Amino acid sequence: MKKISIIIPCYNEQDNIGTLYDALSKIMDGNDGYSWNVLLINDGSIDNTLHEIKRIRNKDKRIGYIDLSRNFGKENAMLAGFDNVSGDCAIIMDADMQHPPHVIPEMIKLWEEGFDDVYAERESRGKESFMRKHLSLLYYKILEKTARMDVLPNVGDFRLLDRKCIESVKKLRETQRYTKGLFCWIGFRKGKVTFRQGDRNEGKSSFSYFKLFNLAIEGITSYTTAPLRISTIMGILVSFLTIIYMFYVFIKTILIGEPVQGFPTIIIIVLFLGGIQLLSLGIIGEYLGRVFYETKNRPVYLIAEKECPE
The missing domain is CATH 1.10.287 (Helix Hairpins)
Incomplete structure (x- = not known):
């Protein structure tokens, strides 16, 4: 039986963990032809996120967690997940329900067809300001024109990676990480699914315009001269x-x-x-x-x- 892991970085997501678990449980129980586990990475949350994770862990041993010593950022939290995940493939998704779990079976289907990296492309970006949406699209166009590799526009971290892709990403240990670029850099056979990004379930995003600007600078300077x-x-x-x-x-x-x-x-x-x-x-x-x-x-x-x- 093939094992599928789900990696979920979490930062101040105490109000979303329960809803996310309920949605993932339906997917895992409805696809019992696979062995499932979920690895939640608590990235230095200052609310009760870790308490909620432990509560769910106590009733379902398919759930595991990593508690980082402080907030290292989402990119580094994902690497912690890659280093500790055990599945034949891993699905990376956010905890705020903007990445709909019902897309997961479609990803698995493409993986079974031979694709190593199944990425999810947004058909819509949910409830997002006009400025933020168009600045994001402009950034992808700039990166696509300047980088010496293929860049996937309007694609985030929501994807399925085969074990060979996971092992490849684990070898890339740079501290200034831009994982979306790393996924493109490693290559392998890529497949695409589309989804409509939902609105954040609870709380507000930790990515301010300033943090998004820093991430954009990170992406440009990390993958192009x-x-x-x-x-x-x-x-x-x-x-x-x-x-x-x-x-x-x-x-x-x-x-x-x-x-x-x-x-x-x-x-x-x-x-x-x-x-x-x-x-x-x-x-x-x-x-x-x-x-x-x-x-x-x-x-x-x-x-x-x-x-x-x-």
Whole structure:
């Protein structure tokens, strides 16, 4: 009997754990041709999420948990799940019910047909602001144009991974993680299901615009050097235009002279060149910062307590 594991990172999800368990129980009980287990990763929650997980664990030993020592972030929590999961495949999903469990059997069907990575593409993004929706789509377009690999637009972490994909992702131990990019980077045969993303069941998302912006920067700087290339091209272009302008001023001064004027022009040029230099330094700093973090070679996460599912 094949074993299917479900990995669920949790941060302050005390009001959603019970509803999620009820929905997953129906899926697991209705597909008894497989052996099931669920691994919930408590990512430093400050509410009663761990208490709720333990309560469910006490009545259903198919449920296991990992309690991280602090909040390491969703990307690192998923790695903790990959390191400790035991199934022949693993399904990654969120705890807030935005990833509908009823899609899971469809994922399994494609997996049985030979697909190693079955990803879920959103047909709609649920209750989401106009700005957030279009900024997300714009980000995917930018990443798709700049990355040296295929990028799956409008696809999140909701997916099924075969054991060979799990083992491949486990080898990638970088501390600055962007898992959506890692899933594309490892390759393997990919299949697609579509779903309508639901609204969050309870509570509010921990991803503010600032955190989403940081995640976007993480994705761009982790999987493409395009910003460095753009900085180089801008530097060459500005230098070329400066040389042309220098010759223009030189010839004009020789032919017709030049009175003492041009203060606004000088200020504009100085500010423009200064801005280009600061932008370039900032881009270089982003990449250098990632080198700094990787050279520390710290563990990606620390476990305070865990109970493996049976």
